Amino acid sequence: MDVRTGNGFDVHAFGPGDHVVLCGVQVPHDQGLVGHSDADVAMHTVTDAIYGALARGDIGQHFPPSDLQWKGAASEVFLRHAVNMAKDMGFGISNVDCTLICEHPKIGPHAPAMRKKMAELMGLEVDRVSVKATTSERLGFTGRGEGIACIATATLVKP
Numbered sequence: 001m002d003v004r005t006g007n008g009f010d011v012h013a014f015g016p017g018d019h020v021v022l023c024g025v026q027v028p029h030d031q032g033l034v035g036h037s038d039a040d041v042a043m044h045t046v047t048d049a050i051y052g053a054l055a056r057g058d059i060g061q062h063f064p065p066s067d068l069q070w071k072g073a074a075s076e077v078f079l080r081h082a083v084n085m086a087k088d089m090g091f092g093i094s095n096v097d098c099t100l101i102c103e104h105p106k107i108g109p110h111a112p113a114m115r116k117k118m119a120e121l122m123g124l125e126v127d128r129v130s131v132k133a134t135t136s137e138r139l140g141f142t143g144r145g146e147g148i149a150c151i152a153t154a155t156l157v158k159p
């Protein structure tokens with residue numbers, strides 16, 4: 001059995017808006033997130049963790065921010081690409097775990113919907129998808145409420 005692990009990290013800054021999109025779920029907030037795509041920082045991070053496990057570069061290499069095609073894109077396009085690449089290489093996703101880092105919005109109430117959406121997109125049982133959150137105790141850019149950071153780990157298995 002071939003087992004691979006990858007990590008991901010991403011940050012998006014807050015900007016004008018009335019909601020953020022995290023793991024494909026719209027979360028009401030007094031600001032939005034700025035990005036070339038829909039700025040779904042969590043989906044980008046999980047996507048990068050899958051690319052990392054496959055040693056196939058990162059999201060910006062597959063979907064360059066300079067390419068107008070991806071302006072405003074729903075980030076599930078990126079995640080589906082990474083999942084299909086894993087399949088094509090003979091890997092299944094065993095589990096993913098991601099941690100959002102922000103003071104606000106509070107993630108806990110939305111985590112079940114986020115796990116469900118991510119599991120659907122990856123074709124996994126929901127108990128293989130973890131979405132959790134922490135503040136940074138008001139320290140640093142996340143602590144000052146300037147944006148949201150996310151870290152993720154993905155484990156892939158080829159039987």
Ligand SMILES: Nc1ccn([C@@H]2O[C@H](COP(=O)(O)O)[C@@H](O)[C@H]2O)c(=O)n1
Pocket residue numbers: 101102103104105106107108109133134135136137
């Ligand atoms: N944006 C966030 C941040 C945190 N949580 C939940 O609160 C718990 C306590 O956070 P600390 O940073 O003070 O440890 C954390 O474990 C999460 O359950 C959240 O839902 N959304």
Ligand SMILES: C[C@@]1(CO)OP(=O)(O)OP(=O)(O)OC[C@H]1O
Pocket residue numbers: 010011034035036037038039040044059060061063064065066067070078
């Ligand atoms: C997702 C892409 C798509 O062009 O743009 P952004 O939405 O800005 O997100 P980022 O995390 O900076 O990753 C780079 C790009 O691949």
